[in-house]
Amino acid sequence: MERSIQAQELSSIFEAAASMIRCLMLDSVRVLNPPNAVAMSRLPTITMVALNELALMGYEERLPFYSNIRMPNLEILYCATWLNTFRGYLPDSLKTLAIGWDLDGRNQVCRPFDTENFYLRWFVKWKTLDDILYLIPKLMIPRNIQHIEIVSETTGDELPFNMDDLESVDKFESFILDLHRNGSLQKVTFTFEPSYTDVRCGEGLADRFTKLNPLGLVDVRVDLPSVLYNLR
Structure with missing residues (x-):
């Protein structure tokens, strides 16, 4: 159900529960008359010390993520929509970044996260594995990634990506191999x-x-939940 709310009201909720909320999902919350930076500066600084996991499901341009709402212990971030409008107010370092969308084009910009784990839900418009490679340097510091998981919902015997396109498979393997040899990557899970x-x-x-399997870099899980992230 969609809920309309004033920014000050939502900030008051955050402030009252800052020491208790460990996991927060914002889904279909539409902020009425979002305040400008001057108006937000008059609100108290809220430090959500207990917040470990944040899931953003939409309406990102109207959520009051300004510098007075801090999340110093945030480890897991899930985004179902593009996040550049409030990227500056999120921590730079995460344990897991989970993405559930296609980014809607390569021209979007975002300050990269420093994250150990990257969860990516396969988008139906993607056809080959190399279609996703541009996301990694766009969203995170590549050399620091330790685990990449590509998750898909499949109801048949066919793979969601074309493994017969040998050029795309070679590009994907070469990219992953470079992250392993020159970075921290230890595992790619499908x-x-x-x-x-x-x-x-x-x-x-x-x-x-x-190239990857002889090094033990590839793990395939069938009919099993994700190892990195499960939307609550």
Whole structure:
């Protein structure tokens, strides 16, 4: 259900529960008459010390994430929409960055996060694995990533990405191999979530990565939940 709220009202809720809220999801919250920076500066600084996980589901341009709302202990961030409008008010360092959208074009800009884990939900418009490579340097510091997980909902035997496009597979493997050799990357996981059908699309997938699999970098999980992030 969509809820309309004044920015001051939402800030008051944050302030009252700052020491208790560990996980926060904002879904269909529309802020009425969002205040400008001067008006926000008159509100008290709120330090949400307990907040460990934040999920942003939409309406990002109207959420009151300004410098007076601080999240010093935030470790897990999920975004279902583009986040550049309030990126400056989020911590630079995270444990897990989870993305559930296609970024809507390559011209968007965002200050990269320093994160150990990257969860990416496969978007239906993507066709090959190299379609996602531009996201990594755009959203995070590549050399610091330790684990990448690509998650998809699959209801048949076909993979969501084309493994017969050998050029795209080679680009993907070369990119991942560079992150491993010149950075911190230790694992790439492909997760095919539980389905109501008998899914076999992931069978034999690891063997098709001839550069990565011999190094033990590829893990394939079929009919299992994500290892990095599960939306509550």
